[in-house]
Amino acid sequence: xxxxxxxxxxxxxxxxxxxxxxxxxxxxxxxxxxxxxxxxxxxxxxxxxxxxxxxxxxxxxxxxxxxxxxxxxxxxxxxxxxxxxxxxxxxxxxxxxxxxxxxxxxxxxxxxxxxxxxxxxxxxxxxxxxxxxxxxxxxxx
Numbered sequence: 001x002x003x004x005x006x007x008x009x010x011x012x013x014x015x016x017x018x019x020x021x022x023x024x025x026x027x028x029x030x031x032x033x034x035x036x037x038x039x040x041x042x043x044x045x046x047x048x049x050x051x052x053x054x055x056x057x058x059x060x061x062x063x064x065x066x067x068x069x070x071x072x073x074x075x076x077x078x079x080x081x082x083x084x085x086x087x088x089x090x091x092x093x094x095x096x097x098x099x100x101x102x103x104x105x106x107x108x109x110x111x112x113x114x115x116x117x118x119x120x121x122x123x124x125x126x127x128x129x130x131x132x133x134x135x136x137x138x139x140x141x
Contacts, residue, residue: 074104079136083123084114086133093137098129 078085078101079094085101086094098107100116107114107121109129115122125132 078104081132081136082125084125084129084132086136094133096130096133
């Protein structure tokens with residue numbers, strides 16, 4: 001039962017026709033306003049759904065970009081030469097310790113062979129890692 005039906009029941013009880021017409025107009029405006037609000041709520045709920053989807057997509061993209069930035073910053077800390085990553089020092093030179101180019105852990109340093117203890121990466125070089133580091137430092141000067 002709508003508001004207008006409720007008002008029609010009381011039509012005979014209203015004091016005058018002018019008051020009835022004002023009440024009728026008031027109820028009509030209220031129903032129209034309620035319908036507009038319902039339409040707006042439906043529109044906003046649809047928009048909210050779209051925005052939530054966009055937000056989740058952007059959050060995933062943001063996470064991927066943060067990961068890429070971290071990887072890029074980590075790669076900037078190393079100079080890779082002959083398959084060995086050498087950590088850069090503040091002065092622009094490199095440390096003599098060989099690091100794995102994949103997981104950036106210190107590698108075992110054998111005679112012209114280095115091996116990563118975590119991922120098993122093996123590299124054979126033309127000379128020992130400390131000699132390669134000295135060569136890189138010499139080329140920097």
